[in-house]
Amino acid sequence: xxxxxxxxxxxxxxxxxxxxxxxxxxxxxxxxxxxxxxxxxxxxxxxxxxxxxxxxxxxxxxxxxxxxxxxxxxxxxxxxxxxxxxxxxxxxxxxxxxxx
Numbered sequence: 001x002x003x004x005x006x007x008x009x010x011x012x013x014x015x016x017x018x019x020x021x022x023x024x025x026x027x028x029x030x031x032x033x034x035x036x037x038x039x040x041x042x043x044x045x046x047x048x049x050x051x052x053x054x055x056x057x058x059x060x061x062x063x064x065x066x067x068x069x070x071x072x073x074x075x076x077x078x079x080x081x082x083x084x085x086x087x088x089x090x091x092x093x094x095x096x097x098x099x100x
Contacts, residue, residue, distance in 0.1 A: 006043040
């Protein structure tokens with residue numbers, strides 16, 4: 001599973017300087033609000049193997065590095081480019097429109 005660019009992202013979080021490229025990568029994100037609270041959203045794409053596991057177990061594990069668990073939310077993503085629903089395969093092509 002890895003973070004991917006998405007149409008309404010408005011920032012990118014860089015990896016911590018203390019981590020290597022193998023340990024962490026920059027993450028496209030969107031600073032927004034959720035139910036009246038400041039929030040940050042990111043979009044992740046699953047490999048075929050990961051998707052098969054989720055389809056079988058219907059579970060996703062969330063891990064947070066550190067000593068606490070901040071409030072989080074997870075939701076299914078439907079990616080749109082210029083208002084049109086796109087599949088992950090279509091998004092792997094050089095994008096025309098608002099995805100960069």
